[in-house]
Amino acid sequence: MAAIPIRTCIGCRSRFPKKDLLRFVRDAAGNLQTDPTGKLPGRGAYVCQSQACINVTFKSQKINGHLRSNLSQRAIDSFKQELLNLVSHRNVEEV
Ligand SMILES: [Zn+2]
Secondary structure: OOOOOEEEEOOOOOEEEHHHEEEEEEOOOOOEEEOOOOOOOOEEEEEEOOHHHHHHHOOHHHHHHHHOOOOOHHHHHHHHHHHHHHHHHHHHHHO
16 A cells, blocks of 8 residues: 655645645746646646635746746746636536
8 A cells, every 4th residue: 555645735835645736847948837647857846726826826936936947927827827727627527
């Protein structure tokens, strides 16, 4: 029986089973990407599948600090929107 991997949401700083979090990475080209398989190379972070945590997480200072990147607020905002869409669709499906 393998232990359940636990990761920290960088929005609320709480720890959750890895499978309950969204993983995203900054790839070699410097773009943000979601990583549903958890296998993409690059520097990654985790966030809860909640609008509140996504909104807190995707502020340039916070995200650039975590990913050691220098992304523009515009790039961050567009990725944030992508995640928000993902989360809202998921919530709809679960209802
Ligand atoms: Zn969270």
